[in-house]
Amino acid sequence: DAGVTQSPTHLIKTRGQQVTLRCSPKSGHDTVSWYQQALGQGPQFIFQYYEEEERQRGNFPDRFSGHQFPNYSSELNVNALLLGDSALYLCASSLVSRTVSYEQYFGPGTRLTVT
Amino acid sequence: AQSVTQLGSHVSVSEGALVLLRCNYSSSVPPYLFWYVQYPNQGLQLLLKYTSAATLVKGINGFEAEFKKSETSFHLTKPSAHMSDAAEYFCAVSGSGNTGKLIFGQGTTLQVKP
Numbered sequence: 020d021a022g023v024t025q026s027p028t029h030l031i032k033t034r035g036q037q038v039t040l041r042c043s044p045k046s047g048h049d050t051v052s053w054y055q056q057a058l059g060q061g062p063q064f065i066f067q068y069y070e071e072e073e074r075q076r077g078n079f080p081d082r083f084s085g086h087q088f089p090n091y092s093s094e095l096n097v098n099a100l101l102l103g104d105s106a107l108y109l110c111a112s113s114l115v116s117r118t119v120s121y122e123q124y125f126g127p128g129t130r131l132t133v134t
Numbered sequence: 135a136q137s138v139t140q141l142g143s144h145v146s147v148s149e150g151a152l153v154l155l156r157c158n159y160s161s162s163v164p165p166y167l168f169w170y171v172q173y174p175n176q177g178l179q180l181l182l183k184y185t186s187a188a189t190l191v192k193g194i195n196g197f198e199a200e201f202k203k204s205e206t207s208f209h210l211t212k213p214s215a216h217m218s219d220a221a222e223y224f225c226a227v228s229g230s231g232n233t234g235k236l237i238f239g240q241g242t243t244l245q246v247k248p
Contacts, residue, residue: 023177050234061138061224061238062178075235109177113234123236125170125177 021046023112023126031132032100040095040129044112050074051093052123053085054109062109068093069115097131105133136161136227140239148247153197153212155242157225160206166228167208168236169199173221181223184208195219220246 024043032038044051050069054062064077068087082098091112097104107130111123141156159165166185170178182193189201199210208225222243226236 052234052236054236059241061226061240062236064235064237067235077235111178111236115234122168122180122183123234125179127175127177 023110023124025108025110025126025129027129028127029130029132031134033134034100034102036100037096037098038100038131040097040108040110040131041092042095042110042112042126043092044110045124048112048114048124049091050113050115051087051091052111052113053093053095054111055079056107056109056128058106065095100133102133105131107131136165136237138225138227138237138239140223140225140242142242143240144243144245146245146247147215149217150214153210153215153219153244155210155223155225155244157199157208157210157239158206159208159225159227161227167199167201168226168228169193169197169208169210170224170226170238171221172224172241178224181210215244215246217246217248220244 026041052067053065056062065079066076067074071087084096087093107128109128110126113123137160139158168183169181172178181197182191184191184201192198197212222241224241225239
């Protein structure tokens with residue numbers, strides 16, 4: 020059973036550029052959440068996608084946008100990159116129609132470095 | 135608004151000693167609480183979760199946590215530390231509205247000394 024996968028593993032971008040990160044959820048899951056984890060910090064919720072729509076959003080600017088495809092995979096896009104966007108970006112998947120425990124399974128993350 | 139506070143950014147124990155990692159939460163609704171572990175250069179792995187059933191929750195790798203509503207705490211314990219337990223540990227609470235948004239603490243680094 021494949022878990023949550025993310026690509027790429029590492030990425031280096033320059034300030035002002037745009038980046039796209041990808042996530043495939045665990046088999047059978049229909050909901051994808053994205054988190055940003057700065058060095059030495061806990062993960063911060065960016066947004067969550069369910070049924071191809073953004074269901075909830077954290078305190079992140081509009082430069083952060085996303086998409087969910089019919090196969091439940093998801094993309095995170097960040098425009099006009101800033102040095103402060105350097106972080107580990109984690110994708111988590113869950114099954115929203117299951118119990119209300121909201122157990123989320125995390126992928127290994129994409130390490131983004133902005134120079 | 136919900137929040138999580140992890141007391142102690144670094145905890146050091148000897149191999150075989152008791153592990154105690156502290157977590158206090160703030161929530162205006164009955165919370166769902168989680169402990170995750172993160173090994174270097176990896177994602178987060180769920181250790182255990184509290185979902186309003188039994189207050190003492192057992193997880194993987196010998197860890198357990200007790201939900202204490204009166205103290206708004208959800209501390210993580212393990213009777214005997216192993217070298218392989220060295221990692222970063224995060225406590226999290228689910229967001230309001232039961233939408234699955236997780237709010238994490240700042241994390242506690244566990245060091246295990248031989």
